[in-house]
Amino acid sequence: MLRAFYGIDVNPFSTGNDINLLPHQQEVFDVLKVHSHQGGLCLLMGEPGTGKSMIKNVINQKTDKTTMVINVARTLHTYFNTIKIICHAFNIEPEGSSFRIEKLLIEEAYNLNSHGKNIIIIIDDAHLMDMGTLRRLRLLFEDFPRNHNIILVGQVSLLHNLALTVNDDIKSRVTFSTILKKLTPDDIQSFITHELDKAGLPHNTFSENALSLISRSSDGILRKARNISLSCMVEAVRSRKKTIDIDNVNRVLIQPHLRIDKDMEHIFLNE
Numbered sequence: 173m174l175r176a177f178y179g180i181d182v183n184p185f186s187t188g189n190d191i192n193l194l195p196h197q198q199e200v201f202d203v204l205k206v207h208s209h210q211g212g213l214c215l216l217m218g219e220p221g222t223g224k225s226m227i228k229n230v231i232n233q234k235t236d237k238t239t240m241v242i243n244v245a246r247t248l249h250t251y252f253n254t255i256k257i258i259c260h261a262f263n264i265e266p267e268g269s270s271f272r273i274e275k276l277l278i279e280e281a282y283n284l285n286s287h288g289k290n291i292i293i294i295i296d297d298a299h300l301m302d303m304g305t306l307r308r309l310r311l312l313f314e315d316f317p318r319n320h321n322i323i324l325v326g327q328v329s330l331l332h333n334l335a336l337t338v339n340d341d342i343k344s345r346v347t348f349s350t351i352l353k354k355l356t357p358d359d360i361q362s363f364i365t366h367e368l369d370k371a372g373l374p375h376n377t378f379s380e381n382a383l384s385l386i387s388r389s390s391d392g393i394l395r396k397a398r399n400i401s402l403s404c405m406v407e408a409v410r411s412r413k414k415t416i417d418i419d420n421v422n423r424v425l426i427q428p429h430l431r432i433d434k435d436m437e438h439i440f441l442n443e
Contacts, residue, residue, distance in 0.1 A: 177409045184371040185402045191230050192370065194363060197223050200350055201230055204323060208239060208290050211318035213310070213345045215334075216325045218352030221395030224325050228294055231323075239290045247301040251308045258293070274312055281316040291320040299326035303339060310342050354392025361387050363394065364401055378404070381418045389425055400424055 174184060193201055200216065204227075207214055218224050232241050242261040244254060255273050259266040262280045266273045284291060293313075295301065306324075313322055324330060328351060334343040355363070361383055365375050378386070382404065390397035400421070407420040424430065 173409060174405055178371075178373060178377075178405075178414065180372050182371045184373065184405060185367050185398045187225075187229070187398075191226055191233065192366065193226060193230055194223070194355075194359065197227050197230075197352070200352070201227055203348055203350075204231065204292075204321065205235075207348055208292050208321035209319070210321075210347070211316070212321040212347040213313075213342075214321060214323045215330065215346055215349035216323055216352070217328050217330055217350070219327065219354070219393070221393040222352040222354060223394045224352060226394070228296065228323075228325060231292060231294065235292065238288055239292060240284065242291065242293045243296065244293065245296045247295060247297045249305075251305040254305060254309065255312070274315075277312065278315050281320065285317040285319045289319065291316070292323065293320065294323045294325060296325045298324035299328075299330040299333070303333060303342075307339075307342060310345065355390075355394060355397075356392065357384070357387035357390075360390050360392070360394075360397045363397060367398075367401070376415065378416045379418065382416050382421045385418055385421045385425075389421075389430070400430070403427075 175181065178184075204212075204214055204216070216224055216227065228243075232243070235241055240262075242258060244257055246253075246257065249257070252270050252273075255270065255277065256266040258277060259273055262277065264276050264280055266276070281291060295309075298306070309322075313320065331349070331351075333339060334346070364378065364383060364386065368375055368377055378401075386397060386400050386404065390400060403424040404416045404420045407423050408414065408416045411420065413420075
């Protein structure tokens with residue numbers, strides 16, 4: 173719909189291929205690549221929507237042929253099911269007990285190492301993972317050759333969990349950690365105009381007032397900026413106007429999930 177209306181070939185604000193990282197995200201990506209060659213344990217943290225998934229997606233898309241990337245997204249699973257997920261990513265048929273599966277994984281890691289391949293294992297939503305499961309994974313990866321990087325992606329509560337004395341064995345092995353901060357309004361505007369460039373749209377697709385309101389309303393959250401911008405473009409299609417003005421933005425911002433907490437409290441108190 174948007175492509176037909178605007179006469180473009182690329183979906184605007186797409187989260188698929190050809191993701192371009194913001195400068196601070198690119199810096200994190202470059203550091204994580206280096207750690208993949210030395211047996212790293214890295215923490216990538218931040219509030220929901222601050223850009224962790226963008227970095228994760230670029231790691232999956234832009235690593236070279238000498239690197240295998242494994243994603244573990246179902247972090248509420250038991251340890252046994254988690255290592256079975258890793259087995260499937262290695263194209264290994266998991267058989268027998270945990271001990272047997274661990275042996276298969278270690279053998280495959282050494283096999284890949286002998287062929288000059290590195291391994292990046294991304295554990296998403298790691299703050300939800302049981303610390304006992306994470307500890308057992310840490311012990312498993314200790315037996316891998318130093319051709320791997322374990323990246324724990326999650327919210328800042330992950331750091332709080334690791335700060336407990338009982339988890340010192342995990343925290344002491346962290347080689348790099350970072351917290352993605354909220355963006356400034358100027359950063360949000362730069363992100364939006366860059367996405368317009370990718371789609372082949374002029375910057376005045378959003379009026380200055382509309383762009384400013386989106387930047388302020390995004391609260392520094394990249395995902396929120398993307399969703400509001402995309403919703404504004406849908407509103408523009410409905411109104412048959414190719415320039416998005418402040419009226420389009422306001423029609424998006426009145427949706428309940430985008431109202432500020434104080435407004436929502438007022439609604440509930442008056443029901």
